[in-house]
Amino acid sequence: MKMLSEVVASLSHLPGVVVAMVVGAIDGLIVETSGMKGGTGEHDPRKHTAALAAYLYSKAIRAADAARLGTPAFMRLEAEQGHICVVGARDVVLVTIVTPDANLGRVRIDMMNAARSDL
Amino acid sequence: MTDPTVAEAWVAAPLRRLMDDARLISGVMLYPTGRAVGQFGFSNAADVMSICALTSAINASARELGRQLDGKPFYETHHAGADRQVFMARCIAGGQEFLFVGVFDRESSLGVVEIYFAEFQKALEKLRPEAQTTGKGPSGDFEGELNRSLDALFGPIGKR
Numbered sequence: 001m002k003m004l005s006e007v008v009a010s011l012s013h014l015p016g017v018v019v020a021m022v023v024g025a026i027d028g029l030i031v032e033t034s035g036m037k038g039g040t041g042e043h044d045p046r047k048h049t050a051a052l053a054a055y056l057y058s059k060a061i062r063a064a065d066a067a068r069l070g071t072p073a074f075m076r077l078e079a080e081q082g083h084i085c086v087v088g089a090r091d092v093v094l095v096t097i098v099t100p101d102a103n104l105g106r107v108r109i110d111m112m113n114a115a116r117s118d119l
Numbered sequence: 120m121t122d123p124t125v126a127e128a129w130v131a132a133p134l135r136r137l138m139d140d141a142r143l144i145s146g147v148m149l150y151p152t153g154r155a156v157g158q159f160g161f162s163n164a165a166d167v168m169s170i171c172a173l174t175s176a177i178n179a180s181a182r183e184l185g186r187q188l189d190g191k192p193f194y195e196t197h198h199a200g201a202d203r204q205v206f207m208a209r210c211i212a213g214g215q216e217f218l219f220v221g222v223f224d225r226e227s228s229l230g231v232v233e234i235y236f237a238e239f240q241k242a243l244e245k246l247r248p249e250a251q252t253t254g255k256g257p258s259g260d261f262e263g264e265l266n267r268s269l270d271a272l273f274g275p276i277g278k279r
Contacts, residue, residue, distance in 0.1 A: 024230070026228060027228050028230025028231055052234075054230060055230070058228075
């Protein structure tokens with residue numbers, strides 16, 4: 001099992017990943033985060049993204065359950081200027097903010113592997 | 120969910136937004152002295168009275184505890200119960216300090232409450248409540264102030 005800092009560092013080095021975070025699944029608070037590529041500017045989006053992504057993922061779990069699909073494996077929110085990817089791992093969720101041109105397949109596999117074996 | 124009831128009109132809109140965005144079950148905004156400014160989720164004046172008195176006391180205790188332990192006051196408190204959680208923090212409007220206490224459950228989270236409370240704080244900073252609260256500063260009459268604010272929220276005793 002890797003240290004949480006190693007997990008976020010490893011994910012943040014993937015091409016197109018702007019930031020990687022480990023977030024509390026219940027409280028939505030950041031447990032570990034990488035730095036923001038390109039800096040945070042005036043407003044650091046990490047705290048907001050972490051809290052809302054964890055919240056959204058909790059709703060996705062309920063939606064999947066209601067549809068009798070079982071536990072969600074991977075959640076991706078596609079927006080105009082990029083993606084938010086979320087994978088659950090017991091008490092935490094892995095959250096990444098990704099650029100539109102990123103290799104989403106690689107991001108998905110690495111996030112799911114990290115959730116399965118590193119957290 | 121019912122609309123907030125307020126003793127001071129300027130706080131109605133930001134309180135409503137906080138309630139909706141953070142998915143709070145109930146909440147009370149008050150002066151540090153314990154006088155209620157606005158509330159939502161309660162239909163009983165006695166409940167609000169208890170919450171105001173307890174929040175005021177907890178705030179004073181937490182600040183002193185912070186000073187003793189960390190050299191500076193604790194301004195934010197969170198308690199996670201089995202089903203419901205309590206969040207308490209301060210906010211400032213027009214140089215006047217206020218306290219807020221909110222209750223939420225699994226439909227929200229501490230992270231969500233914190234980010235929308237930060238937006239609530241920013242919204243209040245732009246308001247100027249002092250023009251509407253002239254002459255209502257702390258008088259030392261804790262019970263009287265509390266009762267007057269409860270009358271404003273729920274109507275006079277006998278008509279509640």
